[in-house]
Amino acid sequence: xxxxxxxxxxxxxxxxxxxxxxxxxxxxxxxxxxxxxxxxxxxxxxxxxxxxxxxxxxxxxxxxxxxxxxxxxxxxxxxxxxxxxxxxxxxxxxxxxxxxxxxxxxxxxxxxxxxxxxxxxxxxxxxxxxxxxxxxxxxxxxxxxxxxxxxxxxxxxxxxxxxxxxxxxxxxxxxxxxxxxxxxxxxxxxxxxxxxxxxxxxxxxxxxxxxxxxxxxxxxxxxxxxxxxxxxxxxxxxxxxxxxxxxxxxxxxxxxxxxxxxxxxxxxxxxxxxxxxxxxxxxxxxxxxxxxxxxxxxxxxxxxxxxxxxxxxxxxxxxxxxxxxxxxxxxxxxxxxxxxxxxxxxxxxxxxxxxxxxxxxxxxxxxxxxxxxxxxxxxxxxxxxxxxxxxxxxxxxxxxxxxxxxxxxxxxxxxxxxxxxxxxxxxxxxxxxxxxxxxxxxxxxxxx
Ligand SMILES: CCOCCOc1ccc(-c2cn(C[C@@H]3NC[C@@H](O)[C@H]3O)nn2)cc1
Numbered sequence: 001x002x003x004x005x006x007x008x009x010x011x012x013x014x015x016x017x018x019x020x021x022x023x024x025x026x027x028x029x030x031x032x033x034x035x036x037x038x039x040x041x042x043x044x045x046x047x048x049x050x051x052x053x054x055x056x057x058x059x060x061x062x063x064x065x066x067x068x069x070x071x072x073x074x075x076x077x078x079x080x081x082x083x084x085x086x087x088x089x090x091x092x093x094x095x096x097x098x099x100x101x102x103x104x105x106x107x108x109x110x111x112x113x114x115x116x117x118x119x120x121x122x123x124x125x126x127x128x129x130x131x132x133x134x135x136x137x138x139x140x141x142x143x144x145x146x147x148x149x150x151x152x153x154x155x156x157x158x159x160x161x162x163x164x165x166x167x168x169x170x171x172x173x174x175x176x177x178x179x180x181x182x183x184x185x186x187x188x189x190x191x192x193x194x195x196x197x198x199x200x201x202x203x204x205x206x207x208x209x210x211x212x213x214x215x216x217x218x219x220x221x222x223x224x225x226x227x228x229x230x231x232x233x234x235x236x237x238x239x240x241x242x243x244x245x246x247x248x249x250x251x252x253x254x255x256x257x258x259x260x261x262x263x264x265x266x267x268x269x270x271x272x273x274x275x276x277x278x279x280x281x282x283x284x285x286x287x288x289x290x291x292x293x294x295x296x297x298x299x300x301x302x303x304x305x306x307x308x309x310x311x312x313x314x315x316x317x318x319x320x321x322x323x324x325x326x327x328x329x330x331x332x333x334x335x336x337x338x339x340x341x342x343x344x345x346x347x348x349x350x351x352x353x354x355x356x357x358x359x360x361x362x363x364x365x366x367x368x369x370x371x372x373x374x375x376x377x378x379x380x381x382x383x384x385x386x387x388x389x390x391x392x393x394x395x396x397x398x399x400x401x402x403x404x405x406x407x408x409x410x411x412x413x414x415x416x417x418x419x420x421x422x423x424x425x426x427x428x429x430x431x432x433x434x435x436x437x438x439x440x441x442x443x444x445x446x447x448x
């Protein structure tokens with residue numbers, strides 16, 4: 001009996017990204033991207049892993065799509081590698097790159113699987129990084145050129161488009177903390193990068209509208225429900241600041257057309273506020289059809305005099321965690337969805353990523369009994385269900401991830417997939433969680 005039935009047209013899917021699964025890093029005319037470069041520098045990535053081969057999805061996409069079909073998964077979110085299309089980032093087009101993605105999209109559609117494409121999932125062509133990357137306004141225009149070609153080539157086939165994945169991670173991890181490509185450690189640069197990414201987002205949405213295409217377009221943000229460690233005034237302020245830093249900076253710009261006043265004041269005092277115009281904010285505020293959210297965990301924060309630049313630090317609580325060290329906190333997904341619904345005019349929401357890394361083992365029968373992942377997924381879907389019952393316009397859920405894959409700085413040490421990948425043989429093993437998710441999709445809901 002289906003105890004928690006989702007709306008009839010609810011989108012059930014899985015998600016991946018190009019650099020994390022494709023491999024073929026230098027095949028068929030693809031240009032170098034910043035993750036090819038970043039992973040080639042010893043010390044950046046766990047055991048110096050890289051995406052040169054990854055899951056070899058570039059060559060194995062048909063058998064992987066057959067797994068999607070076997071599991072009854074009808075929606076698949078993936079990203080296009082910009083440097084496969086424009087090896088130099090702009091100008092000369094690599095037809096083999098276009099042909100690959102056309103084969104991939106047609107193979108999905110042939111199996112009744114709807115594609116959802118992320119245009120930018122962190123893999124900037126290295127040639128563009130060499131002219132300043134996202135700090136350079138020219139890259140904004142080159143992104144529009146890339147998007148326009150993708151809309152012309154695939155706009156009639158693809159119903160869902162996502163301009164950017166997690167601009168906060170791109171700007172902060174890549175340009176403030178330096179733990180992601182291109183490895184810069186400068187908050188002022190990070191916020192300038194965030195602004196130009198948002199500008200490129202708005203320009204591409206406006207372009208999509210002008211082409212009278214029939215699909216829907218949005219952006220994906222990684223968001224977290226922020227809790228203060230105590231009710232002290234300082235900790236409560238720390239939570240408000242971290243919410244502004246991670247969530248409201250992007251949400252307010254995109255959905256309200258202005259950066260939050262409290263954060264503009266703080267960043268100005270810290271001399272890290274980027275330059276921007278009213279026209280910029282108008283472009284960023286271009287209407288989107290849906291907001292994509294990636295939720296993994298909550299953030300519990302406290303005031304910390306020594307924490308530059310925000311005087312906020314995260315607590316590491318002694319609660320159950322995933323292999324990423326992230327607390328398992330499903331209620332945070334409900335809180336986030338309710339807050340978004342209340343504070344951003346009930347916008348349509350897609351959960352474009354939710355999932356968990358665990359240290360999966362293949363047992364003596366050649367199976368992966370990942371009950372811990374099923375429990376994580378079950379508890380988060382229950383919170384999603386509660387949010388829908390309480391009025392949130394949640395339209396779909398893309399599980400992260402379809403395949404075990406390259407988890408950025410963690411390399412292949414973290415397994416998020418519902419399908420196990422043996423990287424030595426490229427053998428796929430469907431985990432128990434995949435069969436469980438297949439039943440959720442078949443029942444359009446969760447049975448007790
Ligand atoms: C110097 C301190 O550094 C701390 C690391 O801080 C983070 C924060 C956030 C993440 C993170 C990873 N993911 C999963 C990905 N989402 C997109 C898709 O590509 C998945 O692979 N989401 N957020 C990692 C690390």
